[in-house]
Amino acid sequence: MKPMKIKDGVVKLGAVHFERRLFDSLIPLPAGTSYNAYLVEGSEKVALIDTVDPMKLDVLMEQLNDVPKIDYVVSNHSEQDHSGSIPFVLEKYPEAKVICTPKAKTFLMDLLHIPEDKINTVEDNERISLGGKTLRFIHAPWVHWPETMFTYLEEDSIIFTCDFLGSHLATSELFAEDECLVYNSAKRYYAEIMMPFRNFIEKNLDKIKNLKIDYIAPSHGPVYNKPQFIFDAYNSWVYDDPKNIVVIPYITMHGSVKAMVDYLTAVLSQKGVVVKPFDLTVTDLGELAMSLVDAATIVVGTPTVLAGAHPQVIYATYLANALKPKTKFLSIIGSYSWGGKAVDQLSSMITNLKVEVIPPVFIKGLPKEADFKLLDELADTIVEKHKETNIK
Incomplete structure (x- = not known):
């Protein structure tokens, strides 16, 4: 040069x-x-x-x-x-x-x-x-x-x-x-x-x-x-205020969380929300960080590993907490079989985020019809929260 x-x-x-x-x-x-x-x-x-x-x-x-x-x-x-x-x-x-x-x-x-x-x-x-x-x-x-x-x-x-x-x-x-x-x-x-x-x-x-x-x-x-x-x-x-965007960093091990993420993505998209899912096994974390600049809501998706959240989800949650985006809302979705401490574990890691926590959807095993209805309710809540806070 x-x-x-x-x-x-x-x-x-x-x-x-x-x-x-x-x-x-x-x-x-x-x-x-x-x-x-x-x-x-x-x-x-x-x-x-x-x-x-x-x-x-x-x-x-x-x-x-x-x-x-x-x-x-x-x-x-x-x-x-x-x-x-x-x-x-x-x-x-x-x-x-x-x-x-x-x-x-x-x-x-x-x-x-x-x-x-x-x-x-x-x-x-x-x-x-x-x-x-x-x-x-x-x-x-x-x-x-x-x-x-x-x-x-x-x-x-x-x-x-x-x-x-x-x-x-x-x-x-x-x-x-x-x-x-x-x-x-x-x-x-x-x-x-x-x-x-x-x-x-x-x-x-x-x-x-x-x-x-x-x-x-x-x-x-x-x-x-x-x-x-x-x-x-x-x-x-x-x-600027955050935009009408939901970011979903997630891991799936046997398909249950992926089914939940796909369903929630489709429902939110139909309701006019921009959704950005990130499979953490292949995600460039810089792209995830960029998406957090504008996102109004984060939904963390995790399976359970030894009764807790997946380690890569823990890292992504730690990263979001450290970056301190303008995000206003956060929720957690996931699946467990014999132990379900992931929600408490992840909730304790977001102390830097000035967010309202929307009740999680944490289910047992592969999602059933009743579980998809809970995801419908989560999507409705997110849309309503965005409207209440004038997020566009």
Whole structure:
């Protein structure tokens, strides 16, 4: 990857990781990812904003071959996919100082063993002049770590947001030209990483809303040369009410739960509800997370394993609880034979969700006519709840 010019004195560096398919040993990456760094050259000083994952260190160092000096290495976020190459940059430019928030200083010292005397901390809205280019540092805690900040290049109206507003998308394009493709990748990124911090995101969107922003330069995915596109998407994901959607993550072992899910899906669909069932044996959990961004209701479907819920259903419930979507209602359906503790087990795992729990439908064995009538009643209740809360 060659350096790409955004404006005079501002270039995008970094690496595209086309082949990476798992992030943090947890998050699927169907479209790969990128690690973006940015070089800002003033008439007096030069700043490197963020670095790359050490797996792609060689790409960054090659890009820096013709850069004679770096005065500042700005660390917007201490996580290693952005900060992990800082020690190697400091080795090449021993005169450089790391710029970060006070909280990030400790993180960088602990995670990367950067010496304390190499780090300068900045307060919220503090500025550094590079000569004709001024960097303003905006603290943005919990987007998505407690030490995060944004860097705003005042003269060029560019905001470097690190993870915020980014997308796990491997692309060689500088700007977000294919907005449909970028939208889906950015939504997945929001769902998997940013959604648990929705309340903090609201505050930080407010914090930058009055800035003149011509470009948004995140640390994953393309640069936004039409910033309103991603602002509109985030405003929808963060502020809009959930939609008339029911998400059903489920597991079936011998067909009973599948029969219940298929029946409930058909009944709800006939009543005008959008239903998204996810068989957890084959589901991309990122797709499940994306569906939770908009869903008004979750119905968890499980068989029993050793009298409890299936382990994959337990994990999916844990995931939904951790992601804290805007969902308003939740219910549980399932089947048991000789032990039925799954409902109590799953109900105890949703403490983060501000939901009304609709009485579950948990049956013995293969569903019978009476059981399907209970599913009819569940569908009617969901439809009525959506109407009562003006969900459309």
